[in-house]
Structure formats: C-alpha cells, structure tokens
Amino acid sequence: MSDDTMHAIQPPRKTWTSVLFNPFQYVAGGMALVIGLGLMVAAAYIGSISHTHFDGVLDVHSGLKAPTWFFLVEVLIGWLSLVAFLAIAGLIAAQSRFRLVDILGTQALARGPMVLAAAVFLLPGVQRFTTYLLHKLPTLTQSPPAAPADLWKDLPLADAFVFATAMIVTLLMTIWMVALMYRGYAVSCNLRRGRAVISFITALIAAEVAAKLAIVAIARTTGILS
Amino acid sequence: MKLLPRVCPACDEDLQVKRLRCPTCETEVEGAFGLPGLARLPVEDQAFIWEFVKASGSLKAMAKLLGLSYPTVRNRLDDIIIRIKNADTQRNTLDHSVDERSDKTHE
Numbered sequence: 423m424s425d426d427t428m429h430a431i432q433p434p435r436k437t438w439t440s441v442l443f444n445p446f447q448y449v450a451g452g453m454a455l456v457i458g459l460g461l462m463v464a465a466a467y468i469g470s471i472s473h474t475h476f477d478g479v480l481d482v483h484s485g486l487k488a489p490t491w492f493f494l495v496e497v498l499i500g501w502l503s504l505v506a507f508l509a510i511a512g513l514i515a516a517q518s519r520f521r522l523v524d525i526l527g528t529q530a531l532a533r534g535p536m537v538l539a540a541a542v543f544l545l546p547g548v549q550r551f552t553t554y555l556l557h558k559l560p561t562l563t564q565s566p567p568a569a570p571a572d573l574w575k576d577l578p579l580a581d582a583f584v585f586a587t588a589m590i591v592t593l594l595m596t597i598w599m600v601a602l603m604y605r606g607y608a609v610s611c612n613l614r615r616g617r618a619v620i621s622f623i624t625a626l627i628a629a630e631v632a633a634k635l636a637i638v639a640i641a642r643t644t645g646i647l648s
Numbered sequence: 649m650k651l652l653p654r655v656c657p658a659c660d661e662d663l664q665v666k667r668l669r670c671p672t673c674e675t676e677v678e679g680a681f682g683l684p685g686l687a688r689l690p691v692e693d694q695a696f697i698w699e700f701v702k703a704s705g706s707l708k709a710m711a712k713l714l715g716l717s718y719p720t721v722r723n724r725l726d727d728i729i730i731r732i733k734n735a736d737t738q739r740n741t742l743d744h745s746v747d748e749r750s751d752k753t754h755e
Contacts, residue, residue: 428695428699429695430691430692430694430695430696431692431695431696431699431714432714433714433715433716433720446717446719446720447716447717447720448715448716448717448720449717450717450718450719450720451717451718451719454717517726518722518723518726518729520719521718521719524718524719609717609719609720609723610719612719612722612723612726612727
C-alpha cells in the first residue's frame with residue numbers, strides 16, 4: 423500500500439507561481455525566520471545607503487538621512503507590529519491552534535521584496551531626481567504657488583523616467599509583499615476565504631497605525647525628526 | 649486493485665457493503681454492512697492517516713516526507729479532523745433518527 427498511499431498524498435507540483443506567491447507551502451517556521459531576518463537586514467542596509475525608509479508595515483519612502491541603526495529599527499518595528507496583530511487576529515479567527523514561530527517566520531520572509539525595492543532606489547537617476555524634488559519642495563508649497571512653467575522648466579526628463587519606473591517597481595514589490603503576508607498568515611493559522619481576508623485586513627490596518635506611531639516617536643526622541 | 653467507492657454515484661449517499669467473499673474458499677457472506685469510519689474518508693485522507701501513523705504521529709516527519717512546510721501538513725491534518733468530526737455528527741444524527749423510528753414502530 424505504501425506506493426499507493428504516497429501517490430495519493432503527493433503535494434501538487436511546484437510551479438513558479440506557487441514558489442513566488444505561496445512559498446509557505448514549502449518553507450515556514452524557523453527556516454523562514456532565518457531567511458527572512460537575513461533579507462530584512464539586507465533591506466535595511468541597502469536602504470541606509472539609498473536613504474530608503476520602510477517606515478511602517480507597507481510604507482516605502484526615500485529622502486530623509488538617518489543613522490544605519492534607524493533603518494533596521496524601522497524594518498523590525500514594521501515586521502513585529504504586523505506579527506503581533508496577526509497573532510491576535512489568529513487567536514480570534516482561527517479554529518485550530520497555530521505556532522507563533524510560523525507567523526514570525528512567514529511574515530519575515532514575506533518582507534523579502536523590500537530588498538528589491540531598496541535596491542531600486544540605489545539607481546543614480548532615482549537619487550538625482552529625489553534630490554531635485556527635495557530642492558523643489560519649497561517652490562511647490564510656496565504661497566502664492568509658482569507658475570507650472572517655472573516649476574518644471576529644468577525638469578531632468580531622463581531621471582524623471584527612471585524615477586517613475588522605480589516607483590512602478592516599488593508598487594509591484596509592495597503588492598507582492600502584501601500577497602505574501604496574506605498567504606503567510608492564511609497558512610500559519612489555517613484560515614480561508616472571508617474569515618482570513620477580514621481578519622488580515624483588520625490586523626494590517628491596526629499594525630500600520632501602531633508601527634507608524636512607534637517609528638515617529640523613536641525618530642522624534644532621537645532627534646532624527648524635529 | 650480497484651478503489652473502493654464510498655458514495656452512491658446516483659444520489660451521493662454513503663454506500664454499504666452487501667456481500668463479502670473469501671478469495672481462498674469462495675465462501676460468501678451476504679448482509680448489510682456499514683463501512684468503517686476511516687474507509688468512508690476520501691482516499692487522500694486515508695493515505696495521509698496511513699503515513700501519519702507510520703511516522704509515529706510526527707508532523708515534522710510528515711512534512712519532511714512530503715516536502716511541505718510544517719503548518720501546511722498540520723492544516724491538512726486539521727481538515728481531516730474536521731471531516732471526521734462532521735462524519736461522526738452525521739452518523740450520530742442518523743443513528744438517533746433510526747432509534748426514534750424503531751421506538752415508534754414498537755409503540
């Protein structure tokens with residue numbers, strides 16, 4: 423019976439889609455946690471070079487200069503905030519028991535796309551355009567507003583194109599990250615359909631608010647934000 | 649060997665065993681025998697339980713055997729537990745209604 427039984431319980435064949443959007447079928451718990459922590463440290467380090475902040479659960483912003491440790495703290499707060507709220511949501515919504523290490527691991531691995539988002543901001547065109555935008559900021563907010571022709575007369579077109587492309591890539595990475603976060607939560611807590619979607623969205627919103635407040639508080643306390 | 653059908657292809661009700669035969673002496677026993685609980689589960693669930701018992705009930709060993717993550721395997725087991733509980737409830741309800749009918753007949 424052994425061959426017959428093994429044939430009957432063989433998992434579905436691995437495909438690119440299943441590996442990219444639901445890697446948690448194959449890896450979770452401690453292994454996912456180790457890989458995810460590595461990816462988060464890499465994202466924070468690259469972010470510190472390209473001045474890319476992951477200042478929330480879903481946020482990606484560029485520009486503000488800060489010490490390297492702050493980039494790591496931002497990433498860790500975003501991750502732990504979501505883990506905490508998903509664990510609470512899981513306790514309420516899940517009908518079976520789950521392990522905290524699975525939520526920690528899957529949510530850490532789900533943040534992998536941040537590495538690519540941070541790397542995109544390393545492109546010189548993106549860096550130059552960010553500096554240009556920061557330089558233009560007072561003109562954009564002045565009262566009375568500047569004439570559009572004056573605002574954009576020295577617009578570096580090539581850099582603007584690279585910047586726009588980088589924004590699209592960042593948006594795609596964020597969508598991919600949210601899809602991974604959802605799959606990680608659903609697999610860790612054995613949740614499906616409405617129950618999974620509603621509890622995930624609620625936890626995501628709560629985690630975003632909590633992470634944002636914590637990051638701003640740390641930035642203000644340490645003088646990074648005035 | 650052919651797979652044992654569990655439900656009626658016409659009305660989807662659980663099937664019963666009507667006749668059993670000894671392959672050695674060809675003795676046949678006829679009656680209305682209910683399938684055991686495990687045999688009423690889908691083939692994949694029976695196979696999972698078979699391998700799970702062989703692995704001493706270790707989900708970690710099952711995860712390694714199937715090349716899947718621990719929560720994925722545990723979710724599969726949870727789903728089987730739910731199906732077994734539902735089958736139990738269904739069976740109890742059925743037994744209860746049969747008992748009630750036979751009580752009324754005796755009255």
